[in-house]
Amino acid sequence: MAAKDNMKMAHDMESMDHDMSGDTMMHGGHMMHMGNLKQKFWVALILTIPVILLTPMMGLHLPFQFTFPGSDWLVLIVATFLFIYGGKPFLQGAQMELTERKPAMMMLIALGISVAYIYSVWAFIANHFLSTVPHQMDFFWELATLITIMLLGHWLEMNAISSAGSAVEKMAALLPGQAHVLQADGSLQDIELAELQAQQQVVVKAGEKIPADGRVVAGQSAVNEALVTGEAKLIEKTPGAQVIGGAVNGTGTLTIEVTGTGETGYLSQVMKLVQQAQQHKSQAENLADKVAGWLFYAATIIGLVTFIVWLSLSGLNVALERTVTVLVIACPHALGLAIPLVVARSTALGATHGLLLRNRNALEAAKQIDTVLMDKTGTLTEGNFKVKSVVAFDQESQDDILRLMAALEANASHPLAVGILAAAKAQKLALPTATDVKQLSGVGLQGRIDQVDYAIVTAAYLQQKQLDFEQTLYDELAAQGNSISFLLRGEQVLGLIAQGDQIKPNAADFIQHLKARGIRPVMLTGDNQAAAALVAQQLGIDDFHAQLLPEDKTKMVAQYQAQGQRVLMVGDGVNDAPSLAAAEIGVAIGAGTDVAIDSADVVLVRSDPADIINFLNLAQRTMRKMVQNLWWGAGYNIVALPLAAGILAPIGVLLSPAVGAVLMSLSTIVVAINALTLKLK
Numbered sequence: 286m287a288a289k290d291n292m293k294m295a296h297d298m299e300s301m302d303h304d305m306s307g308d309t310m311m312h313g314g315h316m317m318h319m320g321n322l323k324q325k326f327w328v329a330l331i332l333t334i335p336v337i338l339l340t341p342m343m344g345l346h347l348p349f350q351f352t353f354p355g356s357d358w359l360v361l362i363v364a365t366f367l368f369i370y371g372g373k374p375f376l377q378g379a380q381m382e383l384t385e386r387k388p389a390m391m392m393l394i395a396l397g398i399s400v401a402y403i404y405s406v407w408a409f410i411a412n413h414f415l416s417t418v419p420h421q422m423d424f425f426w427e428l429a430t431l432i433t434i435m436l437l438g439h440w441l442e443m444n445a446i447s448s449a450g451s452a453v454e455k456m457a458a459l460l461p462g463q464a465h466v467l468q469a470d471g472s473l474q475d476i477e478l479a480e481l482q483a484q485q486q487v488v489v490k491a492g493e494k495i496p497a498d499g500r501v502v503a504g505q506s507a508v509n510e511a512l513v514t515g516e517a518k519l520i521e522k523t524p525g526a527q528v529i530g531g532a533v534n535g536t537g538t539l540t541i542e543v544t545g546t547g548e549t550g551y552l553s554q555v556m557k558l559v560q561q562a563q564q565h566k567s568q569a570e571n572l573a574d575k576v577a578g579w580l581f582y583a584a585t586i587i588g589l590v591t592f593i594v595w596l597s598l599s600g601l602n603v604a605l606e607r608t609v610t611v612l613v614i615a616c617p618h619a620l621g622l623a624i625p626l627v628v629a630r631s632t633a634l635g636a637t638h639g640l641l642l643r644n645r646n647a648l649e650a651a652k653q654i655d656t657v658l659m660d661k662t663g664t665l666t667e668g669n670f671k672v673k674s675v676v677a678f679d680q681e682s683q684d685d686i687l688r689l690m691a692a693l694e695a696n697a698s699h700p701l702a703v704g705i706l707a708a709a710k711a712q713k714l715a716l717p718t719a720t721d722v723k724q725l726s727g728v729g730l731q732g733r734i735d736q737v738d739y740a741i742v743t744a745a746y747l748q749q750k751q752l753d754f755e756q757t758l759y760d761e762l763a764a765q766g767n768s769i770s771f772l773l774r775g776e777q778v779l780g781l782i783a784q785g786d787q788i789k790p791n792a793a794d795f796i797q798h799l800k801a802r803g804i805r806p807v808m809l810t811g812d813n814q815a816a817a818a819l820v821a822q823q824l825g826i827d828d829f830h831a832q833l834l835p836e837d838k839t840k841m842v843a844q845y846q847a848q849g850q851r852v853l854m855v856g857d858g859v860n861d862a863p864s865l866a867a868a869e870i871g872v873a874i875g876a877g878t879d880v881a882i883d884s885a886d887v888v889l890v891r892s893d894p895a896d897i898i899n900f901l902n903l904a905q906r907t908m909r910k911m912v913q914n915l916w917w918g919a920g921y922n923i924v925a926l927p928l929a930a931g932i933l934a935p936i937g938v939l940l941s942p943a944v945g946a947v948l949m950s951l952s953t954i955v956v957a958i959n960a961l962t963l964k965l966k
């Protein structure tokens with residue numbers, strides 16, 4: 286019954302306090318049994334006072350101590366209550382570890398307090414009822430202080446976990462409680478955020494938070510999206526612009542049509558990602574778990590040796606005290622926190638700086654990356670194509686070429702399609718309807734207009750099909766950095782459209798940073814050789830591959846991997862998704878397609894490649910903190926265990942069980958503070 290209630294409570298706790306559940310899980314479930322540690326600590330502290338006053342520490346009477354007739358009975362009762370009430374979380378945790386056959390920290394604590402308690406009770410019985418046994422020293426003093434300090438340590442530990450995870454809570458707090466919904470008669474009605482639906486129009490007044498993702502339909506204002514994307518500057522929003530729920534409106538009033546609410550909203554997706562990332566165990570955590578296991582066996586063996594050696598040297602009392610200290614000091618509960626706290630802090634930090642870490646192993650893989658493969662359009666360039674020239678080879682006019690190509694592209698989302706459509710719109714061309722439109726991946730597309738088959742293709746495709754085109758003109762346009770699309774009617778090349786793109790402002794800087802880190806930048810593109818060469822040259826990329834089909838990109842990833850390179854791949858398109866999945870780390874540009882984002886380990890919310898440097902920095906700092914925390918959480922035992930075992934006893938250095946507990950708790954606090962001081966810059 287009691288165990289069931291506990292489990293239920295644990296579940297309630299988890300759902301209430303979702304940001305903690307990740308760490309609770311990672312703790313192998315120990316936290317679930319901890320109950321109200323704060324209350325237990327205060328009760329234990331108060332009950333410890335009489336024990337400290339009424340019983341000698343290690344047989345030594347301190348000046349403030351006293352006894353009265355029957356005081357030893359009082360001590361026995363208080364200590365028994367302390368053991369059951371204060372020790373319960375640890376005893377239950379140990380039971381759980383036993384049933385899971387994964388002995389770790391709770392076993393050590395439980396072993397420590399049980400040995401101290403049972404031995405003390407035996408001493409009490411011997412001293413009172415067995416006149417044949419010589420006087421025995423009890424450990425009630427040690428037991429009480431140990432339990433109190435353990436409770437304090439684990440209570441602080443819970444606090445540390447929740448404050449590291451609270452970034453998610455902070456994000457949740459970004460959303461306002463209510464939204465002003467615009468009614469048909471033009472009035473405003475305030476409704477709860479939970480009832481807000483897509484397609485409703487809401488009014489956001491000056492200084493208010495935007496309640497949901499949406500599109501501006503009226504008004505103009507500068508919006509601060511800093512807390513959501515990490516971008517510090519104000520972004521001007523005019524009708525047609527997208528807004529993100531949780532962003533803060535500036536001085537204007539905006540009317541917004543809601544596109545994403547609740548579960549589907551950007552912010553809740555970010556929160557979900559952060560939570561998922563925190564729940565998903567990384568390799569480092571598995572390592573930490575293993576170390577905790579080893580530590581248990583090491584502590585048990587050292588404890589046993591300590592007991593035997595001290596028993597032969599100084600008798601049972603000293604032997605027991607040393608053994609309890611060894612068990613307590615080895616308690617690897619700082620270790621259980623060492624990695625989860627860093628990861629929680631790191632994913633939260635990334636999320637508030639425009640880096641969504643979908644897979645935590647990416648942080649660990651980052652330091653081995655030596656090659657960064659990147660897509661050109663949309664990653665290094667804006668993907669914002671402008672038509673530079675339209676050329677007709679036959680009797681069609683330039684407008685005919687543009688009209689036909691725009692008709693074919695009417696429903697395509699490729700950046701080249703967007704450019705062609707914009708040009709057709711600017712010319713106010715009336716577009717015919719294309720039917721049977723089909724994507725030709727890595728080439729373009731085909732379709733029918735007025736019963737005639739057309740296609741939009743690349744030069745590489747024409748070459749492969751041995752179709753003639755105006756090579757000199759093509760070379761000239763391509764050398765200027767244009768991406769060139771040809772229009773085919775059947776097998777006849779009717780004309781071409783050349784479009785230019787702009788390099789992203791931070792791209793050159795980004796390439797420089799990569800090189801400075803000793804990482805080789807490589808550009809992969811489906812675009813033509815000349816346009817690719819121009820971008821590569823402008824950015825200082827020595828290594829690039831052009832005219833790649835989507836499957837070629839995946840082959841390139843495999844090829845670099847076969848050379849022993851660790852590959853990070855950046856991309857945005859559907860065609861990049863398989864390579865993102867194949868690379869050691871896949872990074873999707875936030876403005877990219879959903880498929881790319883789904884295959885990626887990391888998403889760059891701001892669509893700025895320079896954020897990859899931020900990611901590499903974050904990964905490096907995160908790993909450094911993890912290693913430091915492993916040392917603070919487990920490595921300190923290299924010094925502490927021999928000390929606890931009494932190796933320095935000959936020169937007078939001995940640790941009491943309580944001091945052992947203080948040291949153990951200190952290591953937890955160091956680990957927590959160390960994790961919380963993780964910064965991006």
Ligand SMILES: Nc1ncnc2c1ncn2[C@@H]1O[C@H](COP(=O)(O)OP(=O)(O)OP(=O)(O)O)[C@@H](O)[C@H]1O
Nearest residue numbers: 660661662697699701727728729743810811812860
């Ligand atoms: N809808 C389209 N309209 C016109 N051309 C297209 C279209 N789709 C693909 N193409 C042609 O196929 C080529 C390869 O397209 P893809 O989207 O695979 O490029 P990519 O490998 O992502 O390269 P990048 O993004 O670096 O330009 C493009 O350069 C373009 O010439």
Ligand SMILES: [Cu+]
Nearest residue numbers: 616617618949
């Ligand atoms: Cu501990």
Ligand SMILES: [Mg+2]
Nearest residue numbers: 660662663858
């Ligand atoms: Mg692309």
